[in-house]
Amino acid sequence: EAQVTQNPRYLITVTGKKLTVTCSQNMNHEYMSWYRQDPGLGLRQIYYSMNVEVTDKGDVPEGYKVSRKEKRNFPLILESPSPNQTSLYFCASSLGAYNEQFFGPGTRLTVL
Amino acid sequence: AQKITQTQPGMFVQEKEAVTLDCTYDTSDQSYGLFWYKQPSSGEMIFLIYQGSYDEQNATEGRYSLNFQKARKSANLVISASQLGDSAMYFCAMRGFTGTASKLTFGTGTRLQVTL
Numbered sequence: 114e115a116q117v118t119q120n121p122r123y124l125i126t127v128t129g130k131k132l133t134v135t136c137s138q139n140m141n142h143e144y145m146s147w148y149r150q151d152p153g154l155g156l157r158q159i160y161y162s163m164n165v166e167v168t169d170k171g172d173v174p175e176g177y178k179v180s181r182k183e184k185r186n187f188p189l190i191l192e193s194p195s196p197n198q199t200s201l202y203f204c205a206s207s208l209g210a211y212n213e214q215f216f217g218p219g220t221r222l223t224v225l
Numbered sequence: 226a227q228k229i230t231q232t233q234p235g236m237f238v239q240e241k242e243a244v245t246l247d248c249t250y251d252t253s254d255q256s257y258g259l260f261w262y263k264q265p266s267s268g269e270m271i272f273l274i275y276q277g278s279y280d281e282q283n284a285t286e287g288r289y290s291l292n293f294q295k296a297r298k299s300a301n302l303v304i305s306a307s308q309l310g311d312s313a314m315y316f317c318a319m320r321g322f323t324g325t326a327s328k329l330t331f332g333t334g335t336r337l338q339v340t341l
Contacts, residue, residue, distance in 0.1 A: 214260075
């Protein structure tokens with residue numbers, strides 16, 4: 114089944130404790146992206162990747178890192194999480210830059 | 226810079242009626258794409274419909290159609306014959322085609338409630 118998977122789905126952590134949210138797609142998509150969703154703000158793009166080893170900042174990249182060492186994986190790294198990073202995170206992928214994006218199920222992160 | 230505006234935080238519609246969800250956009254890109262996504266209470270994002278800026282015909286997908294008015298920079302979603310399962314959050318989004326960079330910008334969403 115074609116899909117985007119994210120892990121974990123739910124995470125509660127404390128300020129400053131490094132964490133990684135994994136994202137993987139099995140559709141051989143070139144384009145991958147991370148978003149955060151906050152009430153009243155819609156989805157905002159954190160980082161995106163056009164292909165392996167090609168990443169760029171979205172609208173809200175501060176406090177996040179990404180890497181794209183393989184085509185299928187695009188992990189999101191929070192080196193030192195803070196409470197303002199409490200949010201619902203979505204990973205998405207698309208065949209190319211101009212195609213519709215398919216979303217993962219979301220990761221609900223709480224930083225205490 | 227790209228911007229998407231959805232001015233209706235919430236809408237109600239009776240079952241079997243049609244409903245229009247508004248979306249206006251702003252961009253300096255000559256070529257762009259417009260998308261609508263549905264987010265039910267379970268949280269997943271479901272792609273509904275796509276309209277390219279150079280498409281002459283309005284996009285349709287089953288009960289969904291996109292009323293694209295380029296001069297007015299609007300891309301409203303029309304849902305015909307609403308069903309209870311259409312109750313969800315709906316997001317309008319735009320993707321600019323500038324060189325090799327491509328960013329998807331979302332609006333703040335409209336919550337649709339379908340009533341009996």
